[in-house]
Amino acid sequence: MAASVRTIAVIGFDALQLYSITELIRRENDYVILDTLDEQCDIDSIDAFIITPSEFVSRFDLFLTKRTKTLILADKVSSVGMDMSVSVVAINSRLSEIEEAISVLLNSAECGAISNSELSARERDVLKEIASGKIIKEVADTLNISVNTVLTHRKNIxxxxxxxxxxxxxxYALMNGIIK
Amino acid sequence: MTLFNINSKLCDIIFYDSSVISVINRFGINLGVGDYTVAEICRSHNLDENFLIVIINTFLNEKYFPERLLKTYSITKIVNYLEKTNSYYEQFQLPNIERHFNLLIMKSNADDGNLHLLKRFFDEMKNELLFRINFDRQEWFPQLLQLGNTTLDEDIELDNIPESAHPIEDKLNDLKSFFIIHLKGKYDVNLCQAVVSSIIALEKDLKQNNRIRERILLPFERALTE
Structure with a gap:
């Protein structure tokens, strides 16, 4: 199924961090990436945000009212799951974890646009583990990803x-041969 | 949002949304309502017309919840309504889904086993609902009635009501999704429609009445026991 090009805003990072994040995004797919939100910018056309905590706080009303998919890369993560549309990952996490979180974010931005999308390979992995009766923590350990990422996959599934x-x-997993 | 009053004709309410038939049935009102108003029909059935119209409006409108008004009714009245609602699920709505489901399985030659899986899933949801009904009947409702034939003081603090999980509603939603989105193979379309319609009817009923359980009964219980 062809999807239109998505727009991702990556806001509040220094040049080096910004470069790394946009590289990770481009590895996933062809996205338009914005690194500033100026007055000409049409906020409604943005499909997902990757931002710093300070940017999130300064634009709190925007993110919460629009409920656009948002990933906060924070220095330190004290709590997760504050809002359905917001995920938080520590910026000093393993690269694979940040990659996974960005992948989930981009996937969920697609999910909002294409409601009947097929499950991604990673989502099928998560579904398989959940359908086998594992709790979220066990799924995270098995797939070597964070609990927060499993929860986001679970939400997208x-x-x-x-x-x-x-x-x-x-x-569903039984009907579709994902588990036996 | 359309709100009716006690001078509305009951037939007009049913023409507006026929799902209300299941509500008037549990008050002992059957079809063949003539062109009488709610007030007239309630007089002939010895019912409280204001309570019936509040329940009808709450049932029909997802965004309407007259919390203050409902709290002016005695807890006995509300518990009696929910007990009748439970009996309606038990005696009519669950057996109705089950009957159509069994016929659907019987008349379908699909050998991939999907329908049997879905029936097992339905049975799981049904058992959870029956367990809840039994708990209401044996424990929760008698406890509430023991607290007295009181009304809930409007000034009682009702904040901090925890978000309740709705595992039964979730399963009904899932069942609906299985039929609407994920069903495969060739099945009897009429029976399939009957199963889906009856699932949607039960899902709506549970959802609307859960609001009364959670926003009226639970706070009432907490306020009087804490």
Whole structure:
């Protein structure tokens, strides 16, 4: 299924960090990347944000009211799961973890645009583990990703399939040969 | 949002949204309502017309919840309504889904086993709902009635009500999604439609009445026991 090019805003980082993040994004897909939000910028056309905590706080009303998919790369993560549309990852996490979080963010931005998307390979991995009866922490350990990332995958899987309960996900996995 | 009043004709309310039939049934009102108003029908059935119209408006409008008004009714009245609602699920809505589901399985020659999986999932949801109904009947409702035939003081602090999880609603939503989005193979379309319609009817009923449980009964219980 062809998707239109998505726009990702990467705001508040220094030049080196910005370069690394945009490289990670470009590895995923062809995105338009904005590194500033000026007055000419149409905020409504932005599909996802990757921002620093200070930018998030200064534009709190924008992110919470628009509920645009947002990833905060913070120096330190004290709590997670504050809002359905916001994920938080420590900037000093392993590169693979940041990559995974960006991948999830971009995937969920696509998910909002294409409601009937197929599950990604990673989402199928997560679904397989959840449908097998593992709790979120066990899934994170098995796949070597953070609990927060598993939760975001879980949220995206539910949004794509329209299935919320764990036993419903297990039935889906059985129906589609993901588990036996 | 359309709100009715006690001078509205009951037939007009049913024409507006036929799902209200299940609500008037549990008050002992059957179809064949003539062109009488809610007030007239309630007089002939010895019902509280104001309570019935509040329940009807709450049921029909997802965005309408007359919390203050509902709190003016005695807890006995609200518990009795929810007990009738539970009985309606138990005696009519669950068996209705089950009957159509069994017929659908019987009349479908699909050998991929999907329908049997979905039926097992339905059975799981049904057992959870029946367990909740039994708990209401044996424990929760008697406890609430023991607290007295009081009304809830409007000034009682109702903040900090925890967000409740809704595992039964989630499963009904999932079941609906399985039929609407993920169903494969050839099935009897009429029976499939009957199953989906009856699932949607139960899902709406549970969702609307859960609001009364969570925003009226739970705060009432907390306020009187803490």
């Amino acid at each position: 539910s949004a794509k399939l329209g299935i919320r309960s764990v036993s419903g996900l297990s039935v």
